[in-house]
Amino acid sequence: MAGVSGCIKYSMFIFNFLFWICGCLILGISIWLRVSKNTKEVFTPEDSSGDPFVAVNILIAVGAIIMILGFLGCCGAVKESRCMLLLFFISLLLILLLQVAAGILGAAFKSESVRMLNETLHRDVKLxxxxxxxxxxxxxxxxxxxxxxxxxxxxxxxxxxxxxxxxxxxxxxxxxxxxxxxxxxxxxxxxxxxxxxLIKDAVEKYIIIIIGVAFGLAVIEIIGLVFSMVLYCQIGNK
Missing domain, CATH: 1.10.1450 (Cd81 Antigen, Extracellular Domain; Chain: A)
Incomplete structure (x- = not known):
């Protein structure tokens, strides 16, 4: 019976190590956008029922989970564990859907966020x-x-x-x-x-960063799904 391809195995390991680094970057950038004092004070309307940081909050969760998945994928590849690889595949698929949702939310609420910001600045200029x-x-x-x-x-x-x-x-x-x-x-x-x-331009740039991170990493995650499923099947055919 066919054995496990060493190329696929170690490619999966390297991919997941890079994936873990990407998770660290997503988490770091998202937390910076979320907790930045100046950003929060100027961009958040006091009387708004909406949350302009909803997409950022999603990416914080995504970044943390991606770090865990990167570690899980590395272990699954090295130990040739079908259970770990299957768990990695399912979790990564859910994360992919979550990131796409974050990107769509960021795009959908872009004009709404700018409008809310414009109203807030005009209202609070008296302060x-x-x-x-x-x-x-x-x-x-x-x-x-x-x-x-x-x-x-x-x-x-x-x-x-x-x-x-x-x-x-x-x-x-x-x-x-x-x-x-x-x-x-x-x-x-x-x-x-x-x-x-200039502040409105800065807001739009932050939103573009969120959308870019969400959709850019979607491509990497699709590659990870392919690698994990191929390795999963090869281990099953040993």
Whole structure:
């Protein structure tokens, strides 16, 4: 009777080791997107019943399970265990379906997430000019985005900050004082560009990352399904 192909066996092992690394990457990126303070403060509407991070939550679960499956697949290949390989195949198939669902959710809610974000920013712009603890985290998040994205204010530029402008002016200041990108506000050169359009662009990039990870790894997982089933059949024919 036919034996187990060494090429298939060790290819399965190498594949699952790489698969385990992919699981680590998915988990790491997904957790970063989910717990990033600035992302959470600016992107999450306070009065929304929907969760804009639903696809990210799915990918966190996917990443953790993929790490376990990668280990399971390696053991199944080395020990030539049909039970482990069958469990790997079934679990990977379920994960594949889950990832496709995450990708579809990310694509379906892309425009909805941008709309929710736009409404949130227009509603909360008044928090920039307020003082006290109310809206403090939101102000800190916007200030951080200003420095990172080289913009100032949300809707109306530096004027959005009101009496708080002098406290956060360093995050708005233009280093080169170019008339094309800068303007003068209260005696300081600040960026002309407001942050709302740049923040919305950042949201769309995050969503594209989620969709890309979900569908890109689907191809790798299909290869894993083929490898595991071929090896499963060869072990059964020994």
């Amino acid at each position: 920039l000019s307020e003082s006290g603890e109310d809206g403090k985290e939101f102000r800190e998040a916007v200030s951080s985005f200003q420095k990172e994205l080289q913009c100032c204010g949300l809707i109306n530029g530096a004027a959005d900050w009101g009496n708080n402008f002098q406290q956060i002016s360093s995050s708005c200041e233009c280093p080169n004082m170019s008339t094309d990108t800068c303007t003068v506000y209260e005696g300081k050169y600040v960026y002309k560009q407001t942050c709302i359009s």
